[in-house]
Amino acid sequence: MNTAGERAAAMPAERSGELLRIEGLHSGYGPVTVLWGVDLSVREGGITALIGSNGAGKSTLMRTVSGLVPARAGRIFWRGAELRDATPARVLGLGIAHVPEGRRLFGAMSVEENLLMGAYLRRNDAAGVARDLGRVYTIFPKLKERRRQAAGTMSGGEQQMCAIGRGLMSAPRLLMIDELSLGLSPLLVEQLVDALLALNREGLTILVVEQDVVAALEVSGTAYVMDTGRVTQHGESSALLADPAVRRAYLGAFESQGVSTPRSGTIVV
Amino acid sequence: MFLQILVNGVVLGCLYACIAAGFSLVWGVLNVINLMHGSFIVLGSYLAWGAYHSMGVSPWVTIAIAAPLFYLMGYLVQRGVLNRVMAAPVLVTLTLTFGMDLILNNAMILAFKADYRKLILDPPLGTVAWGSVVVPVDRLVATVFALVLTGALYVLLRRTRMGRAIIAVRLDRDAARLMGVDVPVTYAAAFGLGAAMAGCAGVLLALIFPISPLSSIPYLGKAFVVCVLGGLGSVPGAVLGGLVLGLVESFGAMAIGPEHAVTLSFALLIGFLVFRPQGLLGKRGFE
Amino acid sequence: MNARSFCRAFFCAAVAAAPFAFPPNAAAQETIRFGAPLPLTGALAPEALKQQQGYDLWAEQVNKAGGITVGGKKMKVEIVYTDYQSNTPRAVQAAEQLITQGKVDFLFSPFGSGAAKAASTVSEKYRMPTIASTASSAQVYDQGYKYLFGTFTPNDTLTTPLTQIVAQTAPNVKRVAIIARNDLFPLAIAQEMEKSAKNRGLEVAMFEKYAINTMDHSSALAQVKAANADWIFVTGYINDLVLIRKQMSDQRIGAPVVTMIAGPAYQEFIDAAGAGAENISSAAWWHPAVRYQGKDLFGTADNFVKLFRAKYNSTPDYAQASSAVSGALFQMAIEKAGSLDREKVRDALAGMNVVTFWGPVHFGPNGQIDSLEPPVFQIQGRKAVVVHPPEIKQGELQLGVGMQK
Numbered sequence: 001m002n003t004a005g006e007r008a009a010a011m012p013a014e015r016s017g018e019l020l021r022i023e024g025l026h027s028g029y030g031p032v033t034v035l036w037g038v039d040l041s042v043r044e045g046g047i048t049a050l051i052g053s054n055g056a057g058k059s060t061l062m063r064t065v066s067g068l069v070p071a072r073a074g075r076i077f078w079r080g081a082e083l084r085d086a087t088p089a090r091v092l093g094l095g096i097a098h099v100p101e102g103r104r105l106f107g108a109m110s111v112e113e114n115l116l117m118g119a120y121l122r123r124n125d126a127a128g129v130a131r132d133l134g135r136v137y138t139i140f141p142k143l144k145e146r147r148r149q150a151a152g153t154m155s156g157g158e159q160q161m162c163a164i165g166r167g168l169m170s171a172p173r174l175l176m177i178d179e180l181s182l183g184l185s186p187l188l189v190e191q192l193v194d195a196l197l198a199l200n201r202e203g204l205t206i207l208v209v210e211q212d213v214v215a216a217l218e219v220s221g222t223a224y225v226m227d228t229g230r231v232t233q234h235g236e237s238s239a240l241l242a243d244p245a246v247r248r249a250y251l252g253a254f255e256s257q258g259v260s261t262p263r264s265g266t267i268v269v
Numbered sequence: 270m271f272l273q274i275l276v277n278g279v280v281l282g283c284l285y286a287c288i289a290a291g292f293s294l295v296w297g298v299l300n301v302i303n304l305m306h307g308s309f310i311v312l313g314s315y316l317a318w319g320a321y322h323s324m325g326v327s328p329w330v331t332i333a334i335a336a337p338l339f340y341l342m343g344y345l346v347q348r349g350v351l352n353r354v355m356a357a358p359v360l361v362t363l364t365l366t367f368g369m370d371l372i373l374n375n376a377m378i379l380a381f382k383a384d385y386r387k388l389i390l391d392p393p394l395g396t397v398a399w400g401s402v403v404v405p406v407d408r409l410v411a412t413v414f415a416l417v418l419t420g421a422l423y424v425l426l427r428r429t430r431m432g433r434a435i436i437a438v439r440l441d442r443d444a445a446r447l448m449g450v451d452v453p454v455t456y457a458a459a460f461g462l463g464a465a466m467a468g469c470a471g472v473l474l475a476l477i478f479p480i481s482p483l484s485s486i487p488y489l490g491k492a493f494v495v496c497v498l499g500g501l502g503s504v505p506g507a508v509l510g511g512l513v514l515g516l517v518e519s520f521g522a523m524a525i526g527p528e529h530a531v532t533l534s535f536a537l538l539i540g541f542l543v544f545r546p547q548g549l550l551g552k553r554g555f556e
Numbered sequence: 557m558n559a560r561s562f563c564r565a566f567f568c569a570a571v572a573a574a575p576f577a578f579p580p581n582a583a584a585q586e587t588i589r590f591g592a593p594l595p596l597t598g599a600l601a602p603e604a605l606k607q608q609q610g611y612d613l614w615a616e617q618v619n620k621a622g623g624i625t626v627g628g629k630k631m632k633v634e635i636v637y638t639d640y641q642s643n644t645p646r647a648v649q650a651a652e653q654l655i656t657q658g659k660v661d662f663l664f665s666p667f668g669s670g671a672a673k674a675a676s677t678v679s680e681k682y683r684m685p686t687i688a689s690t691a692s693s694a695q696v697y698d699q700g701y702k703y704l705f706g707t708f709t710p711n712d713t714l715t716t717p718l719t720q721i722v723a724q725t726a727p728n729v730k731r732v733a734i735i736a737r738n739d740l741f742p743l744a745i746a747q748e749m750e751k752s753a754k755n756r757g758l759e760v761a762m763f764e765k766y767a768i769n770t771m772d773h774s775s776a777l778a779q780v781k782a783a784n785a786d787w788i789f790v791t792g793y794i795n796d797l798v799l800i801r802k803q804m805s806d807q808r809i810g811a812p813v814v815t816m817i818a819g820p821a822y823q824e825f826i827d828a829a830g831a832g833a834e835n836i837s838s839a840a841w842w843h844p845a846v847r848y849q850g851k852d853l854f855g856t857a858d859n860f861v862k863l864f865r866a867k868y869n870s871t872p873d874y875a876q877a878s879s880a881v882s883g884a885l886f887q888m889a890i891e892k893a894g895s896l897d898r899e900k901v902r903d904a905l906a907g908m909n910v911v912t913f914w915g916p917v918h919f920g921p922n923g924q925i926d927s928l929e930p931p932v933f934q935i936q937g938r939k940a941v942v943v944h945p946p947e948i949k950q951g952e953l954q955l956g957v958g959m960q961k
Contacts, residue, residue: 277778396807519774527765530767532767
């Protein structure tokens with residue numbers, strides 16, 4: 001049985017160095033403001049979780065960072081430099097990949113075409129792109145099996161793999177995943193989590209929005225809790241997992257249960 | 270006679286596919302119903318006619334000139350004008366392209382007069398016969414070119430970086446943005462491709478039909494019907510829709526009289542809109 | 557400014573400008589104004605040009621001679637044109653505008669039987685004497701109107717001589733295929749042809765109509781080919797006929813006799829159809845070869861042709877001649893009536909019985925001319941050659957159009 005603590009201990013020592021910092025971010029759609037001054041920090045080399053109830057603004061936060069939604073107030077810093085009105089292309093070019101909620105694959109395109117779209121900006125790096133494609137196929141062999149299949153015809157789990165793989169194809173420093181486990185079976189989630197852990201060990205920083213609070217807190221080192229557009233709590237994931245208030249609010253009648261995970265870097269489906 | 274009508278229908282259908290492919294692309298990708306499409310085609314016809322009769326430039330060469338010329342024109346129109354209303358409801362872009370078409374069409378009437386011009390090849394290309402079936406060579410060559418052009422568009426969309434970007438934007442605009450695709454540039458490229466297809470189609474049609482700004486509406490009408498029949502934003506759909514229309518018109522003319530052939534095609538349009546609005550290949554080709 | 561206010565402003569400007577579209581003569585009436593609504597742009601533009609040439613030539617000649625004598629005074633002539641873009645409803649509007657706002661004294665009909673009939677209601681309503689120079693179908697004159705007159709004889713006067721000539725020259729011709737444009741005149745004359753053919757004992761193997769603005773006739777022509785006709789009869793306007801002739805050779809269709817109405821009379825048809833025009837037969841209401849001694853200002857066909865060539869550098873056909881004689885008929889009616897009073901001019905027209913360069917002119921009770929015998933001709937060696945009536949015949953009917961070896 002692996003507790004969050006053991007997991008945290010097994011992670012590499014987080015390099016100091018703040019990759020992403022968000023200060024007082026306000027954002028929204030049209031007349032509706034969704035984020036009311038969010039502060040958040042993502043350390044390099046770690047896995048940071050973003051949890052909270054529906055409508056808390058987690059997706060909006062990611063969409064504002066990746067440039068899909070313009071920020072109304074506040075600042076975003078990437079590796080120390082401020083991002084002002086950055087387009088999604090610029091954000092991606094800087095090294096932030098966003099795997100959006102609902103996966104948003106190009107359904108009529110094949111798996112491989114989707115993955116290659118992830119590398120759209122890497123026009124002069126054919127060798128690098130080919131190498132990364134191979135890497136994605138190694139991490140997710142199922143994708144390699146289905147490389148010519150239309151992405152929209154795959155199962156939910158396979159689509160999520162494809163979406164993550166597509167995010168990886170831009171060779172990001174930070175991978176933002178919105179709703180990792182939505183609609184997937186626990187087994188699949190386990191496998192995805194293991195893949196992410198392996199990637200993290202190799203140096204990828206991950207920010208993940210996750211409905212499954214337990215999984216989120218067990219996988220991550222740091223976590224932020226959001227509610228109606230604000231960060232209400234944040235800290236070490238293990239601490240939050242043990243916090244009675246958090247447990248009451250988000251874990252319901254949950255009792256301390258660990259979830260066993262195989263310790264491997266590949267997915268077996 | 271059946272075979273002749275079949276061949277006529279197929280030849281006509283390929284031309285219709287070429288007319289419609291660009292229109293379908295723009296409608297499917299940008300959600301812009303470009304009412305200038307017919308006038309673009311006519312402009313292409315005038316280009317071919319002018320090049321041939323005043324400079325002796327063969328239409329086959331004019332196609333090569335028309336493609337980049339019209340691409341540039343379309344790119345600029347989209348980037349400069351239509352881009353401002355991309356976020357507006359489709360009725361706004363419809364009105365805008367309608368107004369621009371009025372200007373373009375009337376400018377052509379002023380410049381060229383409404384009289385019909387004919388591009389008459391000298392020496393004429395003649396006809397070729399297989400058994401009892403006769404096909405005029407100019408239509409045959411135009412059909413081949415039409416298929417080549419349509420095929421080239423298909424390959425362009427699937428194999429080039431810009432083509433993939435266009436398809437991605439069509440499938441999911443926000444996801445495409447996340448991939449780093451510059452959406453306004455992609456829109457402009459798509460519109461440019463649509464205009465290029467229209468211009469080239471016009472060059473081919475100049476060999477077969479009389480040229481006049483008055484033909485713009487009939488061409489647009491055909492493009493419309495083909496899109497509804499074949500499905501939007503799909504090149505294979507345009508080909509299928511074109512063939513269906515060509516065959517329906519040919520056989521319909523035989524069955525109920527030529528004066529009703531056009532009515533029949535519009536009846537088909539209405540039928541599809543009611544029972545299968547996505548067309549034969551819609552929701553599959555690129556969606 | 558936003559779209560709404562722009563539209564409002566534009567509309568106001570248009571309404572305000574409308575009266576200035578037809579400036580009436582502010583001073584005491586010095587010229588006689590003739591309204592001429594024409595399809596100056598659009599599919600029928602080639603036809604409008606011809607009418608315009610006829611009217612202009614007449615006006616120029618009249619004014620050169622000082623003008624029309626109106627009860628002792630000479631008054632010059634002015635033609636007021638408006639363009640209705642080959643759109644029949646707009647032709648009706650144009651006619652009405654010329655009468656009510658343009659304040660014209662007399663009116664020429666718009667082009668063609670369809671538009672002439674539609675606009676004739678306006679003429680009747682305002683009691684405006686109107687001459688239709690290009691309307692032949694009897695249906696145009698069947699509304700019992702008193703103010704409409706026409707210079708073309710009814711359609712059967714074209715088809716009956718045709719069937720007569722073909723029956724005489726080519727007794728082996730038995731099967732007729734007819735393709736007609738679905739428009740008032742072309743359809744009417746095709747139906748007359750069907751009647752004439754049946755009366756002569758010919759078999760009508762096929763009768764098909766094609767929609768206006770059709771550009772692809774391959775289906776109809778495939779049926780013609782399958783019908784194995786000896787005589788192919790096609791009706792339409794010049795653009796239709798040129799296209800059909802080309803598509804006939806595209807499909808290698810030929811026959812001993814091919815007749816096309818109305819187009820082969822025009823030089824433009826011969827030029828556009830090229831070698832394909834050879835041996836195409838047709839009939840028309842006038843031909844430069846006719847020999848009438850007229851009392852009008854032109855007098856003879858030769859003189860008319862001479863004056864026309866001098867002004868336009870081309871040979872006139874029946875359309876220009878008809879338009880010019882329409883002007884001349886107004887002139888004679890006004891001079892006979894001695895005034896511009898519309899009722900008097902109308903009565904003068906109704907009672908007219910005079911020979912002109914166009915032919916003898918007498919209007920029947922319905923307003924349509926009933927005194928002409930239209931010539932039948934054929935294109936031979938890139939020229940129109942008259943083959944009937946015998947009095948003015950220039951050659952014999954030849955057989956064989958587009959027949960493959």
